[in-house]
Amino acid sequence: MSENVDVSQPHQVLRTPLEIASTLQLLVNTRAPLTLTFPQQGKSFRTYLVQVDSDRHTLALDEIISHDAAAFLKDGEPYRIESSHGGVLIAWECSSYLRSCTTGGLHCYQMSMPYEVMYFQRRNAFRARLRSAQRIDIYLDGDKLRRNGALRGRLLEISATGCSVSFDGNLEDQLRIGCIYERMSASAPLDVNLTMLEIRHLRYEARIDRTFAGVRFHNLNGLMQRKVQSFVNQLQREARRAENDED
Structure with missing residues (x-):
C-alpha cells in the first residue's frame, strides 16, 4: 500500500501559524487530494484545499458534492482531514463549522486554520x-x-x-x-x-x-x-x- 503510516511512531506537530500555513499551501500548490473522514459515521469524502489565507487564518476547501457530508457538517459532526506531500502524511482534527463561500468564482467551504497539524512518517511495511x-x-x-x-x-x-x-x-x-x-x-x-x-x-x-x-x-x-x-x-x-x- 502506498499509505503505510505508523501512527505509533514519533511524529512532528506543527503549532505556529507560519509553519501550518506554509505546509498547507504545499497541498494547494500540488493539488493534492484530501480525505475528509467522519469517524463517528464511518464515512469519508474526497476534496481539495483551494486556498490558505494566513492573514485571516482560514482555509477554503473545494465543494463536497454529497448530501451526507452536508448533513454531517450541519449537525456539527467532528471530522479529520488528511493528505500527503513528499512522503509524509499530513493530518489534522476538526470540529469547526464549514461555511459556504465563493473563491475565484467557485463555490467552496471555508474553515478556520487548525491549531496544530501532524506529520506522520511513512512506515516501510512489508508488502x-x-x-x-x-x-x-x-x-x-x-x-x-x-x-x-x-x-x-x-x-x-x-x-x-x-x-x-x-x-x-x-x-x-x-x-x-x-x-x-x-x-x-x-x-x-x-x-x-x-x-x-x-x-x-x-x-x-x-x-x-x-x-x-x-x-x-x-x-x-x-x-x-x-x-x-x-x-x-x-x-x-x-x-x-x-x-x-x-x-
Whole structure:
C-alpha cells in the first residue's frame, strides 16, 4: 500500500501559524487530494484545499458534492482531514463549522486554520504478494453496496495496514475512492471476517476487464491484527525461502 503510516511512531506537530500555513499551501500548490473522514459515521469524502489565507487564518476547501457530508457538517459532526506531500502524511482534527463561500468564482467551504497539524512518517511495511497458486477470495459488502449485492474479488498483496485486491469487470461506478465499506471477509488461509476498509486507489484495466483497488484496513481489533500480521510474516518467510532457493 502506498499509505503505510505508523501512527505509533514519533511524529512532528506543527503549532505556529507560519509553519501550518506554509505546509498547507504545499497541498494547494500540488493539488493534492484530501480525505475528509467522519469517524463517528464511518464515512469519508474526497476534496481539495483551494486556498490558505494566513492573514485571516482560514482555509477554503473545494465543494463536497454529497448530501451526507452536508448533513454531517450541519449537525456539527467532528471530522479529520488528511493528505500527503513528499512522503509524509499530513493530518489534522476538526470540529469547526464549514461555511459556504465563493473563491475565484467557485463555490467552496471555508474553515478556520487548525491549531496544530501532524506529520506522520511513512512506515516501510512489508508488502507480501501472493503467488499465482495462492488464491484467497475476498468478499466486500455493506450498505453502500446493497443495491448490487456483495462483491467477490481476489487478494493480490497484503501488509499490516491494508491490501490490494482485484475484481472482475469495471467497478469504477460502484466503488468510490475515500469511501469506507463496512464489511470485508477473506477466505482461508487468511480467514478474516467483518473488517472495515477504505478504498484509497482504484483503476480499471479494460484490456483484461478487471478493476484493481488499494484499500486500507479500519478499526482492526487485536485478534484480526494478529491474524493479518501472522499471515504477512508467513508470506515474507516463504518469499525469502524462494529467493534463497533461486540463489
